Amino acid sequence: MKQQLQNIHVVDVHAHPYVPNTQPFTADEFMRKLSLSVIPEMFQKQQEQQLIFPGSNMYMQITLQRLARYFSCRPVLEEVVEIRNERARDFSKYTRALFQDANLRGLVLDFGYPTPQIPKETYDNLSGIASWEVYRIESVMVRLSKETADFFTFAEQYRADLQQALQQRHILGLKTIIAYRSGLEIAPKDERAAADQYPEFRENERASVKALRDYCLHIAMEVCTEANKFMHIHTGVGDGEVVLPKASPSFLLDMLRDKRYRDTKVHLVHGGYPWMEEAAFIVSILPNVYMDISLQTPFAGHGVERIISQVFEMAPFHKVMYGSDAFTIPEMNWLGVHLFKECLERVLMSWIQKDYMNEEVALHIAELVLHQNFENTYREHLYEARQ
Ligand SMILES: [Zn+2]
Structure with a gap:
């Protein structure tokens, strides 16, 4: 099975661009x-001959x-x-060799990190593979808030900006990192409360200003619904800033079940790790909600095997997509694929041994998660899906 899994090409549905390091590491x-x-102090200099850094x-x-x-x-x-x-002296050649070794053929990129933004063309030239984009709403909120002091002008321009972005073919949807600012317990849309918090947001772009952020997320959901594109929502852990007590996907349920959003396509980024069973349950009950297992793969290390097994306790096979959340160096994209495939192989082999399925079904599940679910789910918005 190892060889058959190696032969399956991969689309990484959540990653970030990066640029070459100018000096050797x-x-x-x-x-x-x-x-x-x-936090830089997380790592001290290595002492001589330490086996573990x-x-x-x-x-x-x-x-x-x-x-x-x-x-x-x-x-x-x-x-x-x-x-x-x-x-890595020839960084593009090195990156392309890693991607080829991993059979990585496509990427969905969030250009909201790092800042200042790396142009899509720059990263595409580096990676040599197809890429699509999700458009981060928080960057738009910050940019527009600097241009106008009037909340209603801001709200109008914000909606128009998102609508315009989603007209671009390579942009598959919007992305929110509200879990990093005020958490996922989204309240009903309240324009007055949002307007009240607008001056505070103008002063501090990272302020919690929950009513304003919830309001802006509702507008993003509406715009995605009209355009039939996807709302990507960061769920679960992330970098050190995340509002962890309010980052589990279950907080989203009220909004997701709202009948105004019945047709809205939602993509739960990172599958809510460490609450991936919640995400798996949500995608099992709501027809237009999907999840990826980025970040947990590869950052949970050996846990990836356990995670695959747990996600499929509830999640339908057609609702889960592979992703890495690679964000600084191509080794992350590369390791993500290899670690995921070796863990997936062990999980699938155990299902075959238990007589839950035969090898043909097991390999079909691998194809679904590694690229077909992405290609089928996003079908109408894709071009150059295979190079
Ligand atoms: Zn990310």
Whole structure:
């Protein structure tokens, strides 16, 4: 089965662009690049001959081990980084070789991170594979709030901006990171409360201003519904800023069940990890809600095997898509695919051994998750789906 899974091409439905590093990485810089932590003190300099780099976790250990195999060197951080630096001198060639090795053919990119934004063309030239975009609403809110002091002008321009964005073919939907600001417990649309909070938002673009953010999310949901495009909602953990107590997907249920949004297509980004069973349940009861397993793959390391098994306790096979949330270096996209495929293989083999399915069905599930669910779900908005 290993070989058959290797042959299946992959679309990564949630990732971010990055640019080449201008200087070779030191060992600790490379480890920092791999981390979800945005706090530099998370990593101290490595002491001589430490077997485990301080602050590193299982996902970093697996990356090191797998890269050593790819480079045919010892799984020693300094050796791996040295060869990496050598090969990444031609960064585009290195990236393309990694993507080819992983059979990665397409990416859905969130250009909202990093800032300042990397142009799509720049990243496409680097990666050499097809890409599509989700358009982040918070960036629009910030930009427009700097231009007008009047809330009603802001609201009008905001809606028009989103509508215009969704007319572009390569933009598959909108994306919100409201889970990083005020959480996922979305209240009904309240224009007056939103207007009251607008001056505070103009002063501090990261302020909670929950009523304003909920209001803007409702507008985004309406615009997606009209355009028949997808609302991508960050769920679950993320970087250090996330409002973790309000980040689980169950908080979204009231909004998702609202009959005004019955036809709205929603994509739960990161599948709500560590509350992936909640996301799996939600996609099992609401016909237009989908999930991906990005971020948990590859950042949960060896946990990816457990996660695949748990997600499919409830989630329909046609509702789950592969993703990585890679955001700094191409090794993340690459490891994501390889780690996911090896974990998926073990889960599928166990289902075959238990006589829950035969190999043909198991391989079909792999095809669905790795690319077909994306291609089918987003079918009417895709072009260049296969290169
Ligand atoms: Zn992301």
